[in-house]
Amino acid sequence: MVLEMVGGRKNVDEGVDRTSEIYFPHWLYQRLELDEELQLIGIMNEEEKECARKMVMVSLWCIQTDPSNRPSMSKVVEMLEGKLDSLQMPPKPYLYSPSRTEVDSSAVELI
Numbered sequence: 001m002v003l004e005m006v007g008g009r010k011n012v013d014e015g016v017d018r019t020s021e022i023y024f025p026h027w028l029y030q031r032l033e034l035d036e037e038l039q040l041i042g043i044m045n046e047e048e049k050e051c052a053r054k055m056v057m058v059s060l061w062c063i064q065t066d067p068s069n070r071p072s073m074s075k076v077v078e079m080l081e082g083k084l085d086s087l088q089m090p091p092k093p094y095l096y097s098p099s100r101t102e103v104d105s106s107a108v109e110l111i
Helices: 002-007 024-033 046-062 073-081 100-110
Strands: none
Touching: 024 046, 046 073
């Protein structure tokens, strides 16, 4: 829900131009990973941008498929109150499409 509030769109948006933007958490993860602008609506200054990046990063931690990767509520509060620089990038969000090289290397390992 926080991702929808910060981003001003639903988690799945079929109205976007490119298929890579349909699943919003994956799109946000890619932008964070590449240290690109999040292009969020209503974000005006650097302080707001940093706050939004922090909220997005914490949200990506909270939607992890593996429950052991999700932070406790006390950890979420600690993360939100802390500095953006102290946050680690979460594991790749669930429901992402692996690249062709990842699929190929997995197939080789099975042989």
